[in-house]
Structures are given as C-alpha cells and as structure tokens.
Amino acid sequence: MVENRCPHRDAPLDFASLSNGNIRCPLHKMEFALDDGHGIGLAVYTVGFTVFTVKIVDEVVRVDL
Numbered sequence: 001m002v003e004n005r006c007p008h009r010d011a012p013l014d015f016a017s018l019s020n021g022n023i024r025c026p027l028h029k030m031e032f033a034l035d036d037g038h039g040i041g042l043a044v045y046t047v048g049f050t051v052f053t054v055k056i057v058d059e060v061v062r063v064d065l
Contacts, residue, residue, distance in 0.1 A: 007047050
C-alpha cells in the first residue's frame with residue numbers, strides 16, 4: 001500500500017497506472033517502484049514515497065504504519 005500522493009508535486013494517485021511493479025503518476029508521468037517507493041527514470045531525482053506493509057492475519061487486514 002502506498003500514500004495517495006505523488007512525492008513529485010503532491011498530485012493524487014487515484015488514477016495512477018500500474019505496470020511491471022511500478023506506479024506512474026497520472027499528472028506528470030513520474031514513476032516509482034511499489035516495493036520500496038524509490039523513483040525510476042527522471043523520478044530518481046525526486047524523494048520517493050512511503051510504502052506500507054499490508055498483512056492479513058486471522059482475516060483482519062493490518063497495515064504497518
């Protein structure tokens with residue numbers, strides 16, 4: 001799970017696209033890895049975003065903040 005904002009310009013990621021384990025901001029097309037939030041391509045110069053670990057334990061969804 002990731003924050004719902006692009007670290008590049010704080011754009012919402014509601015309509016971001018997903019491809020090859022990466023998420024792409026719909027506003028400026030900056031791309032970030034979903035596994036650790038680091039920037040890819042030009043976004044490598046941008047601070048990445050926070051990635052939250054999600055687990056299902058006894059049918060309860062837990063998010064590590």
